[in-house]
Amino acid sequence: MRDVSIIGIGQTPVGEHWDKSLRELGFQALQAAMNHSGVERIDALYVGNMLSGELTGQEHLGALIADFAGLRGIEAIKVEAACSSGAAALRVGYMAVASGLHDIVACVGVEKMTDQQSDAVTSALATAADAEYEALQGLSFVSINALLMQRYMHEYGYKKEDFANFAITAHANAMNNPYAMFHTPITREQFAAAKPIADPINLLDSSPIADGAACVILAPMAIAKEFTSKPVRVRAMAIATDTLAVHDRRDPLYLEGGAISAQKAYAVANVGPSDIDLFEVHDAFTIMSALSLEAAGFAPRGQGVRLAMEGEIGLNGRIPITTMGGLKARGHPVGATGIYQIVEVVEQLREEAGANQVKNARLGMAQNIGGSGATVVTTILERL
Incomplete structure (x- = not known):
C-alpha cells in the first residue's frame, strides 16, 4: 500500500444556490481543486452524494460531472452513505490511490437541497433512517x-x-x-x-439545509511534491x-x-x-x-x-x-x-x-x- 496525500482542495460557498445546478456546483469545486493542485487530468472521479435522485431527479452523477468538466472517458462513480457520503467517496479514492490502481484521483462531495420545500427535504433525509421502524412511524x-x-x-x-x-x-x-x-x-x-x-x-441546535460542493485531489506521497510544496498526508x-x-x-x-x-x-x-x-x-x-x-x-x-x-x-x-x-x-x-x-x-x-x-x-x-x-x-x- 502506498502513502496517500492531498495535493489540492476546492469548495463553493455553502448557501441557497438557486441559480446553480447540481452539476455546476460539482464542477466548480472540482475545477477549483484541480487549479489549486495544478493537475490538468485525473484518472478517476468519485462523487459523494445522498439526495440527488430524491431532490433533483438526477442520478448517475459520476458520468454527469465528468462530462460537464470535460473529462469524458475517465472512471467516475457516485458513492452514497447517507450524510457520510462525502467521506465515503474519499475512502474509495484513498483506496484507489493507496492500492496503486490510480495515481491522481478527485473526490467531490455535492448536494443541492434548497430548491425543494422543507417537508420534501425532511422526507428525503429520513431515507437514511430505518424505513420500516423509524421513518414509517x-x-x-x-x-x-x-x-x-x-x-x-x-x-x-x-x-x-x-x-x-x-x-x-x-x-x-x-x-x-x-x-x-x-x-x-x-x-x-x-x-x-x-x-x-x-x-x-x-x-x-440544528444545522441548516444547504447547497454546496467541495473537492480534494489525491496523489501518492511519492509524487506529491511535484504538485504542491505543502502536501497533507492521509x-x-x-x-x-x-x-x-x-x-x-x-x-x-x-x-x-x-x-x-x-x-x-x-x-x-x-x-x-x-x-x-x-x-x-x-x-x-x-x-x-x-x-x-x-x-x-x-x-x-x-x-x-x-x-x-x-x-x-x-x-x-x-x-x-x-x-x-x-x-x-x-x-x-x-x-x-x-x-x-x-x-x-x-x-x-x-x-x-x-x-x-x-x-x-x-x-x-x-x-x-x-x-x-x-x-x-x-x-x-x-x-x-
Missing part, C-alpha cells in the same frame, strides 16, 4: 436526535442550556470563513430563546457501521460506529486522542457533537457536553472543533459535508486558516456521520 432526523438529547439529559443530569456553547463556538468560527452560510454570531440568550423544533431541540481512514434504527442499538447514547472507526484510525496512525490537534465533528445537532466527542475518546461517557461548558472546544481549547463553522454555521449540504470537513482540516494543517488558525496543528481529525450513527467515517490527516 413518523420519525424525522430532528425527532430522532431530540429523543437522544432527552435521554442524554435524563441520564447525565444536564440542562438544555448546557449545550449552548457548541452552537456559539460554531457561529463564532464561521465569522472568518468566507465559504460559510452564516456570518452572524449568536449569544447564550439567543440560543435559549430560539424557535423550538422538537423538544428539546431548537433552531440553534495518515489513516476507517469506516464502521451500526444499526440504522436507534432502538436496535446496545446503548442508544453510545455511537458504537464512531468509536470503532476512531479506534481503527488511531491504530493505523499509531496515535491517540491526546495527539489530535483539532477535530471536525459532525455537528448536525448539538447532541451529535457531544456523542462524537465521547465516541472518539476526547471525553468519558456523559462528559462531552462538559467540554463545551468549560470552553475546551474553542480555537485555543484542549480540542478545537468546528474550526471553520462546522455543519451548524458553515452549513450542511449532506453529501458534501464530509469533503468540506476534510478541506477545512487541510487548511488548518497547511496553516491557511487565517484568523481561525489552530496554533501548531500537526494532526487533524474529522468524523463524518451517516444517519444517526449507522455509518461513521473517521479520517486522520497529518502535516508534513
